[in-house]
Amino acid sequence: MNAPAKQLDADTREISYSEAIREAMGLALERDERVVLMGEDIGVYGGAFQVTGDLVERFGTDRVMDTPISELGGAGVAVGAALTGLRPIFEFQFSDFAALAMEQIVNQAAKMRYMLGGEASVPVVFRMPAGSGTGAAAQHSQSFEAWFGHVPGLKVVQPSTPEDAKGLLLAALEDPDPVVMFEHKLLYKMKGHVPEGWYTTPIGKAAIRRDGKDVTIVASAIMVHRALAAAEKLAEEGIEAEVIDLRSVRPIDRDTIIGSVRKTGKLLCVYEGVRTLGVGAEISAMIAESEAFDYLDAPIQRLGGAEAPIPYNPDLEKAAVPQTPDIEVAARRLARREV
Amino acid sequence: MTDDNRPFAIRNYDPARLRDALRKMYLIRFFEEGAEDSYMRGLIHGTMHLSIGQEASAVASCMGLTDEDKITSTHRGHGHCIAKGAEVRRMFAEFFGKEEGYCHGRGGSMHIADVTRGNLGANGIVGGGLPIAVGAGLTAKRLNTGAVAICFFGDGANNEGAFHEALNMAAIWKLPVVFICENNKYGMSTSTERSTAVKNIAERAVAYAMPGHTVDGNDFSAVAETVEAAIARARAGEGPSLIENLTYRWRGHSKSDRNRYRTKQEIDEWMARDPIQRFRAELIEHGVLDESEAEKVIAEARQEVEAGIEFAKSGTAPRISDLAKYVYAEENA
Ligand SMILES: Cc1ncc(C[n+]2csc(CCOP(=O)(O)OP(=O)(O)O)c2C)c(N)n1
Ligand SMILES: [Mg+2]
Numbered sequence: 001m002n003a004p005a006k007q008l009d010a011d012t013r014e015i016s017y018s019e020a021i022r023e024a025m026g027l028a029l030e031r032d033e034r035v036v037l038m039g040e041d042i043g044v045y046g047g048a049f050q051v052t053g054d055l056v057e058r059f060g061t062d063r064v065m066d067t068p069i070s071e072l073g074g075a076g077v078a079v080g081a082a083l084t085g086l087r088p089i090f091e092f093q094f095s096d097f098a099a100l101a102m103e104q105i106v107n108q109a110a111k112m113r114y115m116l117g118g119e120a121s122v123p124v125v126f127r128m129p130a131g132s133g134t135g136a137a138a139q140h141s142q143s144f145e146a147w148f149g150h151v152p153g154l155k156v157v158q159p160s161t162p163e164d165a166k167g168l169l170l171a172a173l174e175d176p177d178p179v180v181m182f183e184h185k186l187l188y189k190m191k192g193h194v195p196e197g198w199y200t201t202p203i204g205k206a207a208i209r210r211d212g213k214d215v216t217i218v219a220s221a222i223m224v225h226r227a228l229a230a231a232e233k234l235a236e237e238g239i240e241a242e243v244i245d246l247r248s249v250r251p252i253d254r255d256t257i258i259g260s261v262r263k264t265g266k267l268l269c270v271y272e273g274v275r276t277l278g279v280g281a282e283i284s285a286m287i288a289e290s291e292a293f294d295y296l297d298a299p300i301q302r303l304g305g306a307e308a309p310i311p312y313n314p315d316l317e318k319a320a321v322p323q324t325p326d327i328e329v330a331a332r333r334l335a336r337r338e339v
Numbered sequence: 340m341t342d343d344n345r346p347f348a349i350r351n352y353d354p355a356r357l358r359d360a361l362r363k364m365y366l367i368r369f370f371e372e373g374a375e376d377s378y379m380r381g382l383i384h385g386t387m388h389l390s391i392g393q394e395a396s397a398v399a400s401c402m403g404l405t406d407e408d409k410i411t412s413t414h415r416g417h418g419h420c421i422a423k424g425a426e427v428r429r430m431f432a433e434f435f436g437k438e439e440g441y442c443h444g445r446g447g448s449m450h451i452a453d454v455t456r457g458n459l460g461a462n463g464i465v466g467g468g469l470p471i472a473v474g475a476g477l478t479a480k481r482l483n484t485g486a487v488a489i490c491f492f493g494d495g496a497n498n499e500g501a502f503h504e505a506l507n508m509a510a511i512w513k514l515p516v517v518f519i520c521e522n523n524k525y526g527m528s529t530s531t532e533r534s535t536a537v538k539n540i541a542e543r544a545v546a547y548a549m550p551g552h553t554v555d556g557n558d559f560s561a562v563a564e565t566v567e568a569a570i571a572r573a574r575a576g577e578g579p580s581l582i583e584n585l586t587y588r589w590r591g592h593s594k595s596d597r598n599r600y601r602t603k604q605e606i607d608e609w610m611a612r613d614p615i616q617r618f619r620a621e622l623i624e625h626g627v628l629d630e631s632e633a634e635k636v637i638a639e640a641r642q643e644v645e646a647g648i649e650f651a652k653s654g655t656a657p658r659i660s661d662l663a664k665y666v667y668a669e670e671n672a
Contacts, residue, residue: 040526040527041528041529043528044528044599044600045527045528045596045599045600046599048527048595066528066529066533066534068498068526068529068535069465069495069496069499069526069529069534070498070499070500071499072499072500073498073500096463096464097464100464100499100500100501134385134386135384135385135386136385136386136449136463137385137445137447137449137450138445138446138450138463139449139450139463139464139467140449140463306662307663307666308663308666309445311444311657311662312385312433312442312445312446312447313436313437313444313445313447313656314384314436315657315659316436316444316445316657316659316661319659319662320662
């Protein structure tokens with residue numbers, strides 16, 4: 001893209017996705033006494049993925065709290081604290097372990113405002129390292145965003161860049177309702193431009209990462225980068241894919257997606273969660289029900305995770321989720337209306 | 340009652356079993372070292388949790404078990420698997436992601452199991468095995484099999500709700516379960532002092548009206564004696580027990596641990612209390628074997644590990660088209 005080079009120079013600092021999240025938490029801890037971090041091994045260990053890093057040294061153990069290995073209780077304490085005036089950011093060591101805390105997230109946090117007729121607010125943030133590709137097998141590699149996206153009362157975000165990781169976390173923190181943020185483990189080391197200081201990325205807003213006229217690819221988290229790589233390949237053949245970074249699973253940005261599909265007439269959804277009943281199912285239905293339906297000139301396509309747990313064997317593991325060549329093939333066929 | 344002052348193990352097990360117990364302890368040690376080495380060489384991917392330093396707890400706890408008895412294990416489960424009688428070559432094959440592995444390459448280190456010998460599996464979820472062991476106890480009781488279930492878990496797991504729910508149910512239904520907490524002082528970076536309200540985890544037995552024992556987990560005889568008594572109690576229909584084996588993991592929590600939460604001195608102190616050396620010295624002292632026989636045991640164990648790695652290397656990779664095999668029974672074929 002051709003943003004004016006001068007302006008960028010002033011602020012071209014590149015940091016990693018995990019550093020961006022740490023920076024957001026550091027800013028929040030500095031700015032707001034009510035903010036506390038909670039999670040397993042987030043103190044001296046620095047977090048299983050080194051996201052909290054040195055924050056305990058800067059802010060002390062009263063504000064960067066190691067919990068016992070007690071997900072249900074820990075998440076519930078965060079909910080209770082949020083309900084009564086703190087601003088907790090709760091880190092699950094792996095998003096898979098949120099399964100142990102579903103009760104507090106789904107039955108309590110998500111519904112509290114509604115059940116109490118708007119009298120209560122639960123401004124808690126749950127951070128979820130997610131996704132496969134690390135060889136950690138079936139109980140440490142899942143992508144649960146659709147689960148949480150299914151729950152009214154929760155907001156669910158899924159940043160794909162360092163800039164958005166920081167901006168969405170700060171937006172989540174400012175939000176008066178519970179927000180679940182999925183962080184892809186394979187993105188933690190990815191570097192990118194991140195503005196200094198406090199800023200927010202709007203929740204519920206997708207981002208068009210690449211303009212194109214032939215096919216719309218809606219992707220999330222690491223799939224955005226795979227989709228962009230596939231789009232570059234396709235461009236060599238004269239197929240111009242538009243790549244939309246979903247960013248928020250709940251609420252979904254209808255306008256951006258519908259607008260793109262109206263333009264291209266073709267939709268491919270790419271997501272890591274299990275294909276059936278996943279995020280792509282919702283987007284497909286949304287398009288099928290919308291005015292964009294009339295503009296479709298090929299069936300909607302979905303690429304998602306296999307109908308299986310994530311296997312340990314590295315080749316099976318790769319095959320279990322969409323890879324760049326899979327996206328390339330699917331988008332090409334769609335663009336050529338071979339589906 | 341005689342006044343035989345020899346350690347429990349020497350009094351109760353014949354030399355062949357004692358020798359085999361020593362062999363298994365070395366097998367665990369060398370297996371872990373072999374796995375670590377293969378990981379460093381890039382032959383194994385993912386992560387793994389090594390139980391070096393905890394070998395006595397695993398082997399002594401399984402002395403009173405048959406293949407009909409069940410165990411549930413943890414993320415730090417290689418030792419339990421070997422103690423329950425698994426073949427190291429099939430374990431290595433699993434770590435190498437091969438079809439010959441115990442889980443056909445689908446599970447890896449964190450899900451290592453040997454169901455035919457009663458090892459219901461390691462677990463990626465801390466505390467995941469606790470209620471499952473209670474379920475195995477329920478089966479044993481309903482079907483009157485006489486079997487027991489041994490549930491291994493770490494000190495960190497005792498703060499999961501599942502621990503408390505499981506112990507309570509095992510107690511109210513008087514199920515044949517032996518809960519064995521391998522207290523190695525830390526759950527990842529968090530010491531028991533920082534994570535747990537009671538000093539000894541065995542104290543929690545009181546809340547669930549079962550016997551609780553804290554044992555030197557690096558003392559083979561002490562563990563065997565305590566666990567055997569709990570197994571006998573369970574088999575007699577008198578219900579569950581909670582045993583806490585105090586031990587220590589020499590290595591970091593997993594492959595990405597920088598050991599910032601403990602001192603070198605502490606690690607050295609515990610390494611000086613090597614459970615294998617201690618058991619070996621005990622066997623020699625009581626004339627069960629001599630130095631040269633001990634060296635033979637070591638050589639055998641080493642050889643088994645080396646052969647296991649070679650077996651794994653030459654194993655068969657799963658077919659990509661079999662990705663969804665084993666998700667449901669009908670896809671098992
Ligand atoms: C439910 C759950 N929470 C957290 C983790 C991450 N985790 C894996 S092992 C571990 C520490 C477990 O400590 P402990 O039970 O004492 O066993 P040890 O590792 O010391 O053998 C943690 C926090 C997990 N796997 N599952
Ligand atoms: Mg421990």
